Amino acid sequence: MAFKPSKSKRNLGKEEGTLNMNSMMDMMTIILLFLLKSFSTEGALVTPSQQLRLPVSTAAEKAKKQVSVSIAKDALLVNDEPLISTNEIPKDQMLIPALAMKLSDYAKQERDLEVEVGKVFNHEIIIEGDEKIPFELLFKVMFTCSKSDFYKMRLLTIKKG
């Protein structure tokens, strides 16, 4: 014998319900506020890699986009273009000739810009060094920078905390 359809369950499926989105809205608002706080229009200055881990510092000065020299574990880069490998850096002299030439080119470009469009050449250069590079290498790069007319050096670091 077939069962008789239950009278009390007849209207069960037709009931209209609404999704309660209040808590979701709260969550979204908090996420939105957090993201607005960490909003930056400057974009990434560096792309992290195994070969280039920036040292950690408490310095508070904000970084700006400039000509940059990166000293990775195995290579030297100028504006993210590989220049020479660290093995090719001369051991017995302070100046790194390849870097000096490249930087002189940039200095010349900047000077031309200063003459043509009035963009002031501020002699600033960003040095992105791996946390493990020896002082000697850092010093050679800094020496070369100052010889090539970029004497205001900014050491890029990751802010602590």
Place this chain on the structure above:
Amino acid sequence: MAFKPSLRSNNEEVDMELDIRPVMNLMVVLIPLLIASAEWVKLSIIEINVPPAKTAGVGSGESDQQQVKEKQLHLGLKIAIAHEGITIGNAVALLAGDNAEGPTVGLTADGKYDFAKLREKLIELKKKVLGKGFVDENRAVITASADIPYQTIIDVMDNLQTYKDAEGNVKPLFPEINFSKIMD
């Protein structure tokens, strides 16, 4: 005669809910956008202003300047980082550490540099130097052994920036940093 309340105005209370779907749509668009442009790693810079490299061919005005410079008091503070510890000194004298021999600030028990003690010594030194009329009272020259890692140098520089005086004001310690190299 008072009017009888109108039967027609007896409206039912309307149960209305705010339509938040447009706001949700906006959120769904905004959140990925902001995630993409958020700065996850905060970068900062340490400024080092080296005097411009001297060009060959010294002008005649140079010697006068040189004479003026000689009359000014120079501190010439140097901080040398070696593997055994950090030595503070200048051309005339070295700051003595706990032991008569060896670096001013030695290593801690677990073989790390003792930055807390370095700070202590430097603040002590700064208080002595302050107001004596040294032209380079904010300047320090860092030098290090050839194979000292970059992170150590940054750590030393962090400790050279500021200190708090007795009233709790933040004062510059030796923020103008230069580098030099020991010639071997």
